[in-house]
Amino acid sequence: MIDLHAHLDLYPDPVATTNECIERNLFVLSVTTTPSAWSGTAALARDAARIRTAIGLHPQIAHERRGELGLFEELLPRSRYVGEIGLDGGPELKATWDVQRGVFAEILRMCRVTGGRVMTIHSRRAATPVLDALASETDAGVAVLHWFSGSRRELQRAIDQECWFSVGPAMLAGERGRAMTALMPRERILTESDGPFAQIDGRPLFPWDAAAAERTLATLWGVGEEEVRDQLVANLKRLTIQIASK
Template identity: 75%
Template sequence: MIDLHVHLDLYPDPVAIAEECVKRDLFVLSVTTTPSAWPGTSALAGNAARIRTAIGLHPQIAQERHNELGLFEELLPKSRYVGEIGLDGAPELKATWNVQRRVFEEILGLCAAAGGRIMTIHSRRAATPVLEALASRHGAGVAVLHWFSGSRRELQRAIDQGCWFSVGPAMLNGEKGRAMAAMMPRDRILTESDGPFAQIDGRPLYPWDASAAETMLGSIWGLDAKDVESQLMENLRRLTTQLSS
């Protein structure tokens, strides 16, 4: 099972959640919202071979944390994964838009200078600006658009640009999310939970709830559980070898 986007450090008992991930033999990409959160979040993985920690600077707090870009650059050599980064075009964040763009563009530049990273990217109400920024920084690495919610046209552009996608139960619970997933290339999709932010039936999702996304993808693709798991594991293998190929 794969959870390519989860905020391990934001659960009430993150140590217990990390231990349960190890017991269940999950592949987990634990994302962070600030560079200063990375050392502590990374420590949650301990020696777990299948838990990775991404260095992030979330667009929703870029205004408050843009001064951590220096720390981001300092930490970048320590991880092949970056996230959560991106842009958020929600009306309540309009005043922070210019700072968001500057931070995102600088992060992409740092990733390119470092030889590229696997990046998990937030693009709520901002898919086109995110895709434009990615197009201007081809060397930044492999973009995985987390919980994509743009238009069909924007999705097609993302596909044409070679983007990957991570989808979770909360996204696939809606008709639009399922329609989007059906358009995405089967060999560029991975599962996520986005816990503890994402919820279903009023409860936060956990990394192992990504299994529900597998079931939903099976319904969309017309495949049984074994074939879905095989496809996703092959996708993960390809994704994690992208930068070394």
Template identity: 50%
Template sequence: MIDLHAHIDLCPEPSEVVKEIERRKMYVLSVTTTPSAWTGTYSIAKHYSRIKTALGLHPQIAHERISELPLFDTFINETDYVGEVGLDGSPEFVKYKKSQLAVLKHILKSCGNSGGKIISLHSRRAASDVIDILDKYPDAGIPVFHWFTGGKGDLKRAIQRNAWFSVGPAMLNSKRSIEMVEYIPKDRILTESDGPFAKISGKPLMPWDVELAVVGLSRIWDMAPSEANEVLFSNFRTLIASK
């Protein structure tokens, strides 16, 4: 199983989560929310080859942590993965748009200067703006939209830009999201948990709960879960090889 967006460092017992990931032979991208969290988060899983740690600065706290951009630049060459980064246009965060834009532009430029990264992107109520900015930084790397919630027009633009998409169990609880997933090419989709933030029935999701997303995708694709798993592993290998 593959979890391309999990907040392992924010789980109640990160070391136990890492052990369970290893026991299940999963592939997991452990995203961070601040550059200052990088060292500690990386150390949690540095001995586990199936877990990679991404360097991030979450848009919801960009205005509070913009001073950490030099730290971001310090660590950028230590990983092939960046996330969670992006923009958030929700009512409570849109007032910080200027800071969010400055942070994202800096990050994308830094990614380009470092040879390009696989980038896990947050784009809640800001998909169009994120795509516009990506167009200005073509060398930044490979964008992977985490829990995409933009409109159909935004989705078409993202697909045309060769973006990827990570889909989780909570996302597949929405009829609108399912309709969006149906439109995305099968070979651009990977699974995610977004745990422990994402929940189902009030329970925080763990990386291994991506199995629920595999089942959901198998229904959308009209195939057995085992076949859906094969598609996802093929996609994963393609994404990693393209870096």
């Protein structure tokens, strides 16, 4: 099972959650929201061969943590994974928009300079500006658009720009999310939980809940769950090989 976007450090008991992921032999990309959180979060998975920790600076707090860009650059050589990064166009964040764009542009530049990274990217109400930024830094790495919620036109542009996508149970619970996922290339889809932020029936999702996304993908693709798992494993291998070759 694969969870390409989980906030392990933000669960009520991060150690227990991490240990459960290890026990279940999950592949987890443990994302962070600030560079200063990376070292402690990476320590959670020190002995976990299938957990990777991404260096992030979440757009919703970019205006508060832009002073950590220097630390981001210092840590970047220590991980091939970056996230959660991106842009958020929500009206409540309008005043921070220029700072968000500057921070995102600087992170993409750093990723390019260091040879490219797998990047898990937030694009709520900001798909076009995110894609514009990626188009201006084509060597930044492999962009994985987490919980993509843009328009169909923006989705097609993302596909044309060779973006990947991570989808989870909360996204797939809605008709629109399922319809958008059905249009995504199967060979560029991976599963996620986005826990503990994402919820189903008022309950925070855990990394192992990504299994529910596998079941929905099986329905959307008209195949068995085993074939879905085989596809996802092949996708993950190709993603990691792709970034390793950069």
